[in-house]
Amino acid sequence: MRLYNTATRTVEEFHPHEEGKAAVYTCGPTVYHFAHIGNLRSYICEDVLVKTLIYAGYELKRVMNITDVGHLSSDADTGEDKMLKGAKREHKTVLQIAEQYTKAFFADFNKLNMRMPDVIEPATHCIPEFIHMIEVLLEKGYAYQAGENVYFDTSKLQNYYALSNQNEEELKEGVRDDVGVDENKRNKTDFVLWFTKSKFEDQELKWESPWGYGYPGWHIECSCIGIKHLGEYMDIHCGGVDNIFPHHTNEIAQSEAFLGHPWCRYWFHVHHLVEKGGKMSKSKGDFLTVSLLEEKGYDPLAYRYFCLQSHYRKPLEFSYEVLDQMAAAYEKLRRRTSELSAEGEVDKAVFEKYRSRFSEALQDDLNTSMAFTVFYDMLKEDTNDATKRALTESMDSVFSLKLLEPYAAAEVDEELAAFAEAKIAERAEAKKAKDFAKADAIREELLAKGIVIKDTREGTKWERA
Numbered sequence: 001m002r003l004y005n006t007a008t009r010t011v012e013e014f015h016p017h018e019e020g021k022a023a024v025y026t027c028g029p030t031v032y033h034f035a036h037i038g039n040l041r042s043y044i045c046e047d048v049l050v051k052t053l054i055y056a057g058y059e060l061k062r063v064m065n066i067t068d069v070g071h072l073s074s075d076a077d078t079g080e081d082k083m084l085k086g087a088k089r090e091h092k093t094v095l096q097i098a099e100q101y102t103k104a105f106f107a108d109f110n111k112l113n114m115r116m117p118d119v120i121e122p123a124t125h126c127i128p129e130f131i132h133m134i135e136v137l138l139e140k141g142y143a144y145q146a147g148e149n150v151y152f153d154t155s156k157l158q159n160y161y162a163l164s165n166q167n168e169e170e171l172k173e174g175v176r177d178d179v180g181v182d183e184n185k186r187n188k189t190d191f192v193l194w195f196t197k198s199k200f201e202d203q204e205l206k207w208e209s210p211w212g213y214g215y216p217g218w219h220i221e222c223s224c225i226g227i228k229h230l231g232e233y234m235d236i237h238c239g240g241v242d243n244i245f246p247h248h249t250n251e252i253a254q255s256e257a258f259l260g261h262p263w264c265r266y267w268f269h270v271h272h273l274v275e276k277g278g279k280m281s282k283s284k285g286d287f288l289t290v291s292l293l294e295e296k297g298y299d300p301l302a303y304r305y306f307c308l309q310s311h312y313r314k315p316l317e318f319s320y321e322v323l324d325q326m327a328a329a330y331e332k333l334r335r336r337t338s339e340l341s342a343e344g345e346v347d348k349a350v351f352e353k354y355r356s357r358f359s360e361a362l363q364d365d366l367n368t369s370m371a372f373t374v375f376y377d378m379l380k381e382d383t384n385d386a387t388k389r390a391l392t393e394s395m396d397s398v399f400s401l402k403l404l405e406p407y408a409a410a411e412v413d414e415e416l417a418a419f420a421e422a423k424i425a426e427r428a429e430a431k432k433a434k435d436f437a438k439a440d441a442i443r444e445e446l447l448a449k450g451i452v453i454k455d456t457r458e459g460t461k462w463e464r465a
């Protein structure tokens, strides 16, 4: 298995810490609002990663946190807590908001046919672990108290920028405002581990700690939850590219300072789904959700199909025109595969040939579009349905497009066919009775339903307009 690793900026052979096992961590959602379909692109690509590893035979454990405290409206430590913003917007408590949007997130997860993580841990469940990690960081001299908050001292690290490939000059720009806001920081890249005092005094959820009544900074949760459930060595850490800096950079800083050794070897980052106007963002108010796509008549799996056609390391531009094309291609494919018969013997040689080509495509840094080429080639292969069905089943364990399930649109078709046949019979009667006006009216009626009829020597035939 070869994967692009943000830490080394190269495609590398995957060697897990323990042979045959894969310890995978995913930054979960900040549950202050619905996930937008951009967030879900990241999770779909991660789902493909996870299923590819399982397909390749790895014993996999995946952990995901739920951010229900500590993520401020800027990824640096400024602004209001996102959860509190959500609660105010909807006149609810923070915990009600967290529960509501965690449920909504996993409802979308399900609709997109993703494998549930093995462990799902909300940040608010791990406050004692956060406090412990901060205590150790203070003891080891990697953290300091200032202005009633606790900060991580990034100057204590030899290579703080290991992941993000940024240099200090570039960073100066991005964080200059931040330095102005928080004068307690010794270095501009230092970040908060524990707040007792922020510019916003009305934080709803607070806990007792050795440093006073307060709440954790955002980054600490992923270090703690990762180590709690996956141990001291993590194989792959996932997220969207916006997480590289500062979130993942700070996670590495904390975890390695705490553990005293390297922590996670492979960093997997998904590029963004973008709109013509630029970045897709939840704070814009009106944003694209799975429910909105459903309201517009799209099957959520058509969106999954859309995401799988492009590579995770390229930005993907969303438009309804392209989604329409993808939805049509998906429908056509599903009609085809759901009709594959199971009768007959599977041709083992053909099965192996395609299974290995498919596996190779995915193991080449998740080349999903190549995997689809293999899949479509397979459907064209001169072999029986049973073999194609078995291969579809196998490949769909990664694609997860329900390719063998009876297709709902097919039922609609049956209704449509029955309607067309009945009307054609009625029209034949009308013609026999020389009631041509009625016959024409029936033709029009069918056309209004998208059915075109043709009189042929073999009788009247119909097709979709």
Ligand code: AMP
Residues within 6 Å of the ligand: 027, 028, 029, 030, 031, 037, 038, 039, 040, 041, 042, 067, 238, 239, 240, 241, 242, 243, 270, 271, 272, 273, 274, 279, 280, 281
């Ligand atoms: P959040 O709920 O904001 O913490 O984000 C959840 C996940 O979505 C993170 O892994 C982000 O990196 C990712 N993400 C945010 N915006 C986009 C986008 N436009 N396209 C793809 N992934 C995104």
Ligand code: ZN
Residues within 6 Å of the ligand: 026, 027, 028, 222, 247
């Ligand atoms: Zn995280």
